[in-house]
């Protein structure tokens with residue numbers, strides 16, 4: 001058994017170093033579900049944070065209103081066609097406006113912030129996050145895909161640059177919290193809880209006909225479209241298994257998944273003496289976001305509290321891997337490693353967006369991912385460049401299979 005990640009609250013510098021305005025925050029993906037909730041947390045604690053960087057891809061209107069409200073140093077709008085509108089709208093302010101993919105990396109390299117909330121969805125978040133790590137910025141990581149694509153390189157760079165990577169994903173935040181004060185103790189396994197999504201208990205003949213509107217109805221969480229579909233297919237839990245491996249330096253066999261439909265226990269750690277620690281609470285992403293932004297401190301808030309009198313039963317069951325085969329594919333990627341998780345992630349991104357555009361049915365997503373994983377040549381120890389190439393190759397194969 002390898003040694004677990006060392007989480008010493010006293011060794012991780014608790015910023016602010018940012019002076020009177022508090023900790024200086026850069027939100028990459030500020031217009032998304034995580035980004036907007038993070039801004040709610042910040043707005044409720046104006047003495048603790050200042051907002052320095054905000055980025056969006058297309059949503060110019062929301063980016064403009066966020067910039068007018070939070071007065072950051074820099075905003076980046078990904079879509080170059082929207083640049084003039086954003087620039088014009090912010091012309092009476094000091095906010096610097098940039099556009100294009102390269103600008104995301106340039107903004108990540110700036111000195112004006114202390115902590116990056118990595119909340120871009122998918123592969124697009126990888127390069128800016130790597131840039132921030134190289135520049136010694138603390139990372140609050142929502143974008144799990146970055147660790148799935150190149151977790152070895154990302155965590156190595158984080159160690160080299162003495163950069164804390166604090167999880168935002170509720171499951172990993174739970175594990176992170178359970179490990180506080182346990183640096184000397186060995187983990188037997190971690191148990192990731194999964195709600196099971198909207199199709200818990202359904203069989204393939206039902207799933208064949210489900211539409212995007214139905215798949216977008218998550219029972220417990222309100223999230224962006226891509227992660228909501230990932231939750232419905234259980235790929236989200238597959239991505240999270242790989243995310244956990246890298247964050248907590250685990251062997252594949254130490255990562256277990258259990259279905260827990262109430263989403264009250266956010267995940268658990270079992271230590272070598274058999275004792276299990278769990279972190280609990282209502283399903284509300286503002287809590288792990290706030291914790292990642294204020295770590296190692298906890299701060300007061302007025303979010304609704306869990307009431308044991310109202311929920312009398314917490315249940316647990318095995319995932320149905322015969323129906324939700326993405327978990328099997330993800331487990332294969334977890335065990336085999338190399339470029340396989342990167343290939344799986346790329347194929348999944350293509351498949352999910354095809355499903356969201358009503359181009360393929362629910363079960364076709366898994367078929368496309370499986371075929372792509374079989375086709376892209378395996379590389380055992382890829383370089384960063386080879387990860388980029390594997391991602392591109394997998395996207396092409398998956399698009400070809402789906403006939404996009």
Ligand code: NDP
Nearest residue numbers: 029031032033034056057058059120121124142143223224
């Ligand atoms: P959303 O789709 O709601 O938001 C994504 C954000 O990324 C938006 O700001 C979007 O800009 C931006 N973006 C999208 N594509 C690009 C691109 N090509 N280049 C630059 N920016 C881009 O996603 P979520 O907030 O739901 O999720 C974000 C990440 O956090 C994901 O990796 C997800 O897995 C993870 N996560 C999310 C949780 C949740 O509750 N939502 C929970 C745990 C993890 P625009 O709005 O302009 O399109």
